Amino acid sequence: MSTTAPRGEAPDPGLAAAHLADLGARIGVAAIDEFWVFPTRRLGTLDSTVIVVSAFAEGEDDRRRVLTAHYTVRRDPRGRPVVQQEIVEHAIAPADRIARVVDGVLRRLDEEFAAAAPRPARIAGDEQRFAELVERIGGSPAGSEGDGAEAAAAARSGIPPAPSGY
Numbered sequence: 001m002s003t004t005a006p007r008g009e010a011p012d013p014g015l016a017a018a019h020l021a022d023l024g025a026r027i028g029v030a031a032i033d034e035f036w037v038f039p040t041r042r043l044g045t046l047d048s049t050v051i052v053v054s055a056f057a058e059g060e061d062d063r064r065r066v067l068t069a070h071y072t073v074r075r076d077p078r079g080r081p082v083v084q085q086e087i088v089e090h091a092i093a094p095a096d097r098i099a100r101v102v103d104g105v106l107r108r109l110d111e112e113f114a115a116a117a118p119r120p121a122r123i124a125g126d127e128q129r130f131a132e133l134v135e136r137i138g139g140s141p142a143g144s145e146g147d148g149a150e151a152a153a154a155a156r157s158g159i160p161p162a163p164s165g166y
Contacts, residue, residue: 019049023051038118052067054066
């Protein structure tokens with residue numbers, strides 16, 4: 001099965017933002033330390049997005065939970081999206097070792113997901129940074145194109161801007 005969209009058909013760029021917002025609602029933004037958001041891929045008639053999360057372990061400031069969320073979207077015969085999600089907790093590890101644990105999780109993902117560079121973001125449980133990230137991934141707010149608003153918001157938040165085409 002091809003992992004690229006047929007010519008002229010790209011995955012909906014709003015999917016990653018919608019999935020990220022859903023994930024924040026499910027596990028609680030205050031619990032989220034870092035994200036690694038993979039570019040949405042078109043797999044035949046499906047759009048697939050993977051998000052790796054480092055979340056604060058309840059009651060343990062020096063430990064993090066590592067989770068993956070895999071979202072798959074297909075269209076029903078009427079064109080409405082049908083979303084399936086799977087959230088799996090992989091480990092709890094000391095915060096200073098989380099990069100190694102996440103690297104291991106990334107290696108175990110589907111080879112083609114692992115080949116696409118994820119977009120990392122640290123929000124440290126901050127609702128404002130999370131909202132800015134979701135907005136930036138979903139597209140520029142109206143009227144901000146060309147006025148530097150997105151770059152200024154990225155500089156304030158410490159969240160890098162989305163790569164082009166995301």
